[in-house]
Amino acid sequence: MRALWPALTSHQETRGMPEAKTKYDEICLAYRKSRKTFLDYEYLCQVFARDLVDGMIEYFDWPQDQEITYIPLGEELDPNNRFYALSGAMQMDDESFWHFGLELTVQEPGGSYPLPFLMSFFIKKVGPHFIVKLGPQGKEIRIHEDRRGDLTPFYDAVFVQIMSFFARQYQDAVTKGLKEPGFIMLSPTADNL
Template sequence: MSRFQEVKKAFSAAQKKYDGYYSQCAYFASAFSRALIERFEWPRELVTWERPGAGPVAHVERALLLEDDTFWHLGLRLKLQEGTSPGDDLRIALRFKKTGDHYLLELFPGVEFEVREPTPEGFRPALDALFEEIAMHYDRGLDLFLENRAGKLRIPFLVPEPKPLPASGNGNGNGKD
């Protein structure tokens, strides 16, 4: 076998290894998505995924991006109802990786969960923490923002878009009443 053929063989083996790793991680991401929808009873159509730097994708597996930090990155967007402005959506940047016989899942910077099996029970601690953060976001977000302590929130508080001004009612269109 020539050296060229040896290199091609090594490349093929590496490609197969990567494909296997990707497959395991895509399954993990899909299982997380299903567990989140089931545990929260969140309507499926209000849960979307985003590929970092590319925007929304149809399937969670398409959102996966392997970064230099060796973690898979993806964005989660949760809507409370259809037709709301994007500023009303909850956006969470997730990252995870398989290491040995388990996964490390990071929902928020510095907050990692060890997931032994990608099952609803395996995701329970992470999903419970996500619920607590969402509840705090809505319960205390405005107060912490106004107190200049929004940094305590793991889901960033975004100032809502201003409500449209009422029509002037004078009909001249110059905005003076």
């Protein structure tokens, strides 16, 4: 797994920045420092999200020839331009969670009747913990930044949710089109049911 950037000390944050000569300069430096802190936070969450997804795909032994698509949640999808990098799909909600959709495809044995489904992940970092929610109303799962290599219980929880969706909610999703977004739903790109 990739290492996260270490937190910068106050000295490191100001090193290389010009000294403020006016009140305006002080305001601009405060903005620069705040913006850098936010961008570092965004990057940490992106790296964690990528590690989380990559680890989950590996844990599930997902076929390597199948496409994995990141989708921004809450946006109309342009069928001609629906491929996003994770960083482009991640957006922040009003509770400071970065959220994104992950589209995977399941199929009948032999590759028939492929069905894309969408999982929605919400991630933020508070102190030394990443907080992950499976769906907008999901329970918050705390993962210590030093325990990122041991995510088997998290992956098992995702597996249980996927199995539950196909056992209990799939028929309603197909026939009624589940209106409330949950952790798992049929992808907006699903057209062959």
